[in-house]
Amino acid sequence: MSEQQHIKLPEGSIEKQTNTLNLGPTHPATHGVFQNVLEMDGERIVSATPTVGYIHRAFEKIAERRPYYQITPLTDRLNYCSAPINNIGWHLTVEKLLGIQTPKRVDYLRVIIMELARITDHLICNSVIGVDSGAFTGFLYVMQYRELVYEIYEEICGSRLTTNIGRVGGFERNFTPVAFQKIEKFLAEYPAVLKEFESLFTRNRIFIERTQGVGAITAERAMNYGFTGPNLRAAGVDYDVRVANPYCSYQDFEFSIPVGTTGDTYDRFLVRNAEMWQSLSIIRQAMEKIKTLPEHVYHADVPAYYLPDKDDVYTKMEALIYHFKIVMGETDILPGELYHPVEGANGELGFYLISDGGRSPYRLHFRRPCFVYYQAYPELVKGAMLSDAIICLSSLNLIAGELDA
């Protein structure tokens, strides 16, 4: 509306002086496959209409036909930037349903893996915010440390991105000494990198101008929109599932919850950075704690649900039978209904599970944090510039796999 107001339009011309702009579905800045139909008045956004569903894979429906172990690969493909968290979260849900208690060492190993996953997720998100504001250096710099974490996963379970790392009761195999060495290496090297990464952005004039006050949301509005995780904490609410409803022995660790004040893109960036420091501290504590625990323990003693060792499966009849029974879903699953939340890298990831005692869940619903954030997007970018829309989108940490499920 600005300058055009005093321009005398000829008789009969259209009054609406806005253009429609399609951002996405496959645009490099949309971080996956989702579309935004933006109504633009010059460079300013009048309204935004987000559309999702382009990679919907019907995981909830597929899960209704699969035994519990075969659902693990589905959860890996939700938020693929931090697959182990989804994965372990799913197994925690099943363990809660079956009433399985895991040994302390398993809990701590899981905490190490989940925090590593959180770090990789945050560092990707934060470095991509940099890319979207034109700073490619940080992205290239931290990428090699994500690579290092992927090597740790590889050492533990054999795969890198969609890890399939968990089992009901623990891990598939024990952590090798090399895995611990790599974790130590990461702990030794990463703080310096993170510090440098932080100083690259947080005092950068361009970055501050581009992010402060962009996509801001108040605490009240964020709660009403169902925000969780770093996006809610940036608005000043110190809600963290790890503290509110501890799982996996998180209560044994000392860490603080970083909170922001304004809930804008800059604060979201800062909260994620601060969380990475906390995660590093948690991993360090966990590494100390497991030194005092028996080394051979890496799963709970539940032969009816825990997949036997592969070497045994190939050589022992009993193990083969158990393996077959578990994989085909012939073991008893208790009926029950539960909602188990875990703190995913980008917010509260909830598993709502109804079991009727059959081999597959009667109903499984994923409470996916991305899905919740994205509906606030039109409100966040209303009145902003087009370039703000891009950076606001990347700061919400949307992962298309989780958005669509």
Next chain:
Amino acid sequence: MSLTNEHIKNRLVEKFGDALTNFEESFGMMSFYAPKELNLKVMQFLYDEEDLQFRFLSDLTAVHYPDKKGEELAVVYHLHTFVHNVRLRFKVFTDITTPQVYTATSLYATANWMERETYDFFGVDFVGHPNLVRILNVDEMDYFPMRKEFPLEDQTRVDKDDEMFGRGGNVGI
């Protein structure tokens, strides 16, 4: 004083009397059933009362029970109070032929897409929803795929005959 499930239950019974049924506590979370006409009233009550303050809607979804005649669809709400850190779940049941349930969008902005998703997959018609259209599936679809009458795989496939695996001759899984 921390908020107990007992206290929430007493407050609810005090307010709504016998309308709320099936109170149970599974895995530490209280759950109950409410009549579908009362869903907004229950939520508003839980939202407003100073000692409850359930102001966070964690999750909203539906479940299809084809065998329950007259209440085939259950809409499930998970509420959370940050102040007391207590969660609860309640369900409203509706007939599949008249799946009208009041929308919670005026209370919780987050319900908007969750209800669209529930409509998309189960066909629950949220009365008063500002934009009740499909969200993950294509617009042209004329059925609700998460209902139990739509099995995942083609039931006529013969390569999955369970007889081969010693489980009787049922075709399909």
